[in-house]
Amino acid sequence: MSQALAAAEMPRLLDPQSYQDLGYPHEQWQRLREEAPVARLVAPDGRDYWAVTRHADIVEVSRQPRRFESGKPLNMELSRDGGQVQLPPTVLDMNPPVHGIYRQIISRRFTPRGLRRVYRDVEDLALEVLDEVTTGDAFAEIDFVEKLSAPIPIAVIGWMLGVPRPDWPRLFDWTNQTAGAGDPEYQQGRSQQETTEAARIEIFEYFDDLARRRREQPEDDLVSALVHADLGDRSMSVPEMLMYSLVLVAGGNETTRNATSGGMLAFIENPDQWAALCDDPELLKPAVEEVLRWTTPVIHFTRRATESCELHGQKIREGDLAALFYPSANRDEAVFDDPYSFRIDRAPNRHLAFGVGEHFCLGAHVARLELEVIYRHLAPRLEHIELTGPIERLRSVTLGGIKHMPVRYKLRPAA
Numbered sequence: 001m002s003q004a005l006a007a008a009e010m011p012r013l014l015d016p017q018s019y020q021d022l023g024y025p026h027e028q029w030q031r032l033r034e035e036a037p038v039a040r041l042v043a044p045d046g047r048d049y050w051a052v053t054r055h056a057d058i059v060e061v062s063r064q065p066r067r068f069e070s071g072k073p074l075n076m077e078l079s080r081d082g083g084q085v086q087l088p089p090t091v092l093d094m095n096p097p098v099h100g101i102y103r104q105i106i107s108r109r110f111t112p113r114g115l116r117r118v119y120r121d122v123e124d125l126a127l128e129v130l131d132e133v134t135t136g137d138a139f140a141e142i143d144f145v146e147k148l149s150a151p152i153p154i155a156v157i158g159w160m161l162g163v164p165r166p167d168w169p170r171l172f173d174w175t176n177q178t179a180g181a182g183d184p185e186y187q188q189g190r191s192q193q194e195t196t197e198a199a200r201i202e203i204f205e206y207f208d209d210l211a212r213r214r215r216e217q218p219e220d221d222l223v224s225a226l227v228h229a230d231l232g233d234r235s236m237s238v239p240e241m242l243m244y245s246l247v248l249v250a251g252g253n254e255t256t257r258n259a260t261s262g263g264m265l266a267f268i269e270n271p272d273q274w275a276a277l278c279d280d281p282e283l284l285k286p287a288v289e290e291v292l293r294w295t296t297p298v299i300h301f302t303r304r305a306t307e308s309c310e311l312h313g314q315k316i317r318e319g320d321l322a323a324l325f326y327p328s329a330n331r332d333e334a335v336f337d338d339p340y341s342f343r344i345d346r347a348p349n350r351h352l353a354f355g356v357g358e359h360f361c362l363g364a365h366v367a368r369l370e371l372e373v374i375y376r377h378l379a380p381r382l383e384h385i386e387l388t389g390p391i392e393r394l395r396s397v398t399l400g401g402i403k404h405m406p407v408r409y410k411l412r413p414a415a
């Protein structure tokens, strides 16, 4: 495929409307993987960029954080400086060696070991939400996203940060308005930029106040850990702390929500896989990994080359932008047998839903824990589930999202 042809024929990769209308462009990614795995394309705003679509190439780029820097910009929806407002970088935008210093402030709390002590609390929070849909009538109709996928991650991250429970709904609105700012449903008559800005100001005011309280009286939560962080010769500045809180709220929400909804959709479309999970609880962990591979909620993040180099035979120049398309890597035939089949016993499953290397998702084990709890408790109760209307997707080229998923379901009698 010539580069000019590729540019002309790959219009969907960065077109938010087509993600909303049609979902992921798997046919285009497959063609790129076969014919031009590192392809020079033109973004809708006229910028040239490299579309990286194969698993091995995304791993190669992600494992060289000095050669391929993050955050300049974070994704192709942002301009190089991230917009007009100058904000401090978050862990997502930082690069070595500073990145590691900021990441380790809270990383221990996110390891399987660190999470062990909060396991019960996460389970209890999820169960409260699940109780609402698994008690009462044996038949019910709900928006699966609104009643189940959305409230659980908000509750968990709100609780981990130390946000009081009555304020969790506000967190929910703010994340919709930041992560989904390009979607008319969340814009409230404003532009994408204005929507993000307005939400960001509200989040900042809120966390500024919470941080003040935790500075005086620390508790065992993430905001306390951030405001008391020791950065060697200084502590974290207020804007840095606010951006860190924002990235935790935003990073942990839409993503887990979409893995939950997209996973349920995959089970609806593959009822034999749901039956297999109900029959064999041992399949829970591989099922969660397959849900993550299948849904891959982050569409892409970008990297900028700091020096000229070669990638899959292409000459990359200093300053070039590369978009890493994770959902494409997760259908790569070179890595996955029968990649377009949803198989919950898939092993091995080396998916890249959480990225890889320096910026590997900090919240990966939290997300896994949430998904495990949800499916572990739903499997014995949910006898039947079907869609009752079309699903509505998010208008974004960074996060693949399901905004609404109307379902009818039938429960088995409680044991």
Ligand code: HEM
Residues within 6 Å of the ligand: 062, 070, 091, 092, 093, 103, 157, 247, 248, 251, 252, 253, 255, 256, 259, 296, 297, 298, 301, 326, 352, 353, 354, 355, 356, 358, 359, 360, 361, 362, 363, 364, 366, 367
């Ligand atoms: C299914 C759910 C999730 C998915 C698919 C996901 C995906 C990702 C991906 C692909 C990255 C890598 C970015 C890069 O390489 O540039 C990332 C980083 C990150 N994620 Fe997640 N994430 C999920 C859940 C969470 C949760 C629950 C949290 C917080 C509680 C979280 C917080 C973060 C943070 C802070 C980073 C930046 C890490 C760094 O730069 O060192 N994520 N995530």
